[in-house]
Amino acid sequence: MLENFLLKNKIDFVMNKPLSTLTSMGVGGKAKWVVYPKSRSQLVLVVKFCRQINQKFYLLGGGTNVIACDKGFDGVVIATTKVSKTKRIFNTVLVDAGTPTAKLALNLQKWGLGGGEFCCCIPGTVGGAVVGNAGCFGKSFSDLVQKVWIFDGQKVKVLTNAQCLFDYRTSIFQFENWTLLKIQLKFAPKSKKRIKEEMQSLKVYKARSQPTMCRSSGCIFRNGSQPSAKLIDKALLKGYRINKAQVSVVHAGFIVNLGGAKASDVLDLITHVKTVVKEKYGVTLKEEVRILK
Ligand SMILES: Cc1cc2nc3c(=O)[nH]c(=O)nc-3n(C[C@H](O)[C@H](O)[C@H](O)COP(=O)(O)OP(=O)(O)OC[C@H]3O[C@@H](n4cnc5c(N)ncnc54)[C@H](O)[C@@H]3O)c2cc1C
The missing domain is CATH 3.30.43.10 (Uridine Diphospho-n-acetylenolpyruvylglucosamine Reductase, domain 2)
Structure with a gap:
């Protein structure tokens, strides 16, 4: 059928x-x-x-x-990755949900639109970034979003930024069974040269502080009152391995696939890290990553 x-x-x-x-x-x-x-x-x-x-x-x-x-x-x-049309209207950009954030970042450089430089450091699509309110360097997608077009199973609806209920690495889209279709983002005019330079330095900083060349899902856990990576590091778990899954030696918030890891290795490692951190510091780490099963 x-x-x-x-x-x-x-x-x-x-x-x-x-x-x-x-x-x-x-x-x-x-x-x-x-x-x-x-x-x-x-x-x-x-x-x-x-x-x-x-x-x-x-x-x-x-x-x-x-x-x-x-x-x-x-x-x-x-x-969604083939659903990726992008259109600029003055200082706003309309992007389909499957648009790669990397493509958005390149367009921002080309169009001289500032305020979204951090996008160059977030892999994935704009839709995924809005769902998780992704961000770094003190900025997140909630700072950019004006409207979101969604399909709720019956019809297409438009949500304002306030209706998206954005918070730290979360949004209403994590709790509703909706499909993000299109996003309207707002920027401010800025020199192309400066945007390019800023993006380059953010990328360099990120490459130094995170295992960007390894297979990973980014930070596994959300930050609480203390950064999760700091707790994992303090618990001496950096470099801890289960088969080919390892707590990154570069950034303790990341689990990397050293090549040939199974999902069960990664998931067992997540459980181990949570157990040790809970035992040592009484903190229950909460996953930022989603499990597809
Ligand atoms: C090396 C590396 C570095 C990273 N650095 C950061 C960082 O600095 N900051 C940060 O916040 N994150 C970071 N991440 C995590 C990740 O890149 C972001 O969360 C990203 O925004 C996810 O986008 P995605 O398109 O890959 O989403 P996916 O992983 O494909 O999906 C994430 C969730 O969104 C849902 N979803 C996706 N598209 C739609 C849609 N159209 N409609 C409805 N639901 C949808 C999925 O069902 C899933 O629940 C990093 C990841 C890696 C690998």
Whole structure:
């Protein structure tokens, strides 16, 4: 039924694709279906159809904040990365949810729009970044978002920034079963040269302080009253390994796949880190990453 629908609507798909190839951690079994809508209307169409036929589905952006389980996903992964139109209107930019943040950063340089320099340091898509209110260097997506177009299963709605209920690494989208379609972001005019220089220095800083060349999902845990990386470091867990999954020696908040790790190694390591930190400091670390199962 799904196959006929996808063929009829000319929506690209593949079957039995390893999730390790779709996520930055590089672990996980196969997804039964991976569907690649090419436009917002195709994205809505697929989501609507999956809901209609009661088909389990998962929206995936760049997969940089998702760890896929070894058993894979017996449903439809809807990959948004081909839904990536971008349009500038004066100081605002309209981006489709699947637009890579790297592409947004390049456009900001090209257009001389400042205020979003930090985007160059956040992998993944704009949609994923809005869901998690991603940020660094004291800024986050909530500082940029004006409006978000979503599909709630019935119709397309527009939310204002206030309606997105942004907070530290969270938003309303983590609690609702909605599909982000398009985002309107606001910037301020700035010299192209300065934007480029600032982005370059942020990237250099990031490359020095984080394992940016290794497979990872970024920071595994949210920060509480104390940064999670500091607690993990103090607990002497830097470099601790379970098979090929390791607490990064560069930044204790990251778990890196040294090559050939299984999802179970990563998940066991997460459990171990949480247990040790709880035992030593009485702090319950909360995951920032999402588990796809
Ligand atoms: C090396 C590295 C460095 C990182 N540095 C940072 C950092 O500095 N700051 C930071 O905040 N994060 C950081 N991250 C984490 C990650 O890059 C961000 O959380 C990023 O914004 C996730 O975007 P994504 O497109 O990859 O989302 P995904 O990982 O694909 O998805 C994340 C969540 O969003 C949902 N989602 C994605 N698209 C949609 C959509 N269109 N509609 C509805 N739901 C959707 C998914 O279902 C999932 O629940 C880093 C990651 C890595 C690997």
